[in-house]
Amino acid sequence: MPVCCLLVSEDDSHKPIQLHHQRSVTLGRGQKKMFFFLAVELRADCSRGFISVKQLGVNPTSVDNVVVGKGNQVIIKPGQRLYMVNQQYPYRVKFTEDTSTARSAADLSKPSKRPHQMSSEGNGEKIKSPANTTSTPHTDHHRISDDSPPPKKTLPSESDKSVNWSKGINYFKNILIAPNFYPQVYKDDQVVVIKDKYPKAQYHWLVLPWDSISSLKALRSEHVELLKHMQRVGDQMLQQCPDAHKLSFRLGYHTIPSMSHVHLHVISQDFDSPCLKNKKHWNSFTTDYFVESRDVIAMLEHDGKVTVKEGTSELLKLPLRCHVCHKEQPTIPKLKEHLKAHLPS
DNA sequence: GTTCTAGAAC
């Protein structure tokens, strides 16, 4: 077969993917089962000049304006545009005899590849953010975007209806497939940073590893470097935060997170947010329910694991106490009124 | 994780 089929990334995020005649290639099917939702199966027919596209996972795939849908298969011909992950990654089909610029699709479907790499290569890739497209002077190849404080009210979204926040996989699914509502402010080959959908302070980011770690209990010595990296990335968020000089921040973990995917909270200590509504919210950030990132790392280095004291969940029921002056407050509204006194002028 | 709401607290 003299003709070669190429899937060309329109945003030039990587070299064209070469597809061989009648040989199925699955993109986005990583080592981790949780990423199966991203998978798309491609099979080129070089003699007839089309690629059949089958959406295996829930990752919204579309050809031009037509959504493929999970389990469905469509044909894409030269001139048509294939989108993966909610119109994020556009591709065009090209049939050519020149294979010099192509990168074998086999490379992309290796099990060790993480799914977000299906669109680009290397560490610290840039992130498209509709909110802000300026680069920061702090990094050469990382783009950190949208450093404005969170809006007082969050926008409703279609995807919210399908969110089950208690399951890490769904949380991840939404981070990846609905980037407009879960803006990725940074990502590299190890982690992704998003703004907390329901920020409990003026600045509240989550640093999530691509590789799923269910809870602090699952952490082992081998995770030390990842956790250190997460903390560095968290610190980097502060470097580009315009209010970092006047606000204080804490970086840490909830000992018993409701979301089953280890994530580092980077949160300013003003706790000035309409999303902070109840005792559980407050105590989860101001009691020992919240453990400092450095303490988790130290524990892991020292003991090879992280132990959570029994009865930690009871801390969430403690009376409301100001984290600055430790004065007890009777209700959330009173606490919020009190906190204003500690805000920087 | 959030939203909703009955009933406790005031």
Place this chain on the structure above:
DNA sequence: GTTCTAGAAC
């Protein structure tokens, strides 16, 4: 009467 919380439902 209103405000606020806590627990069920999602």
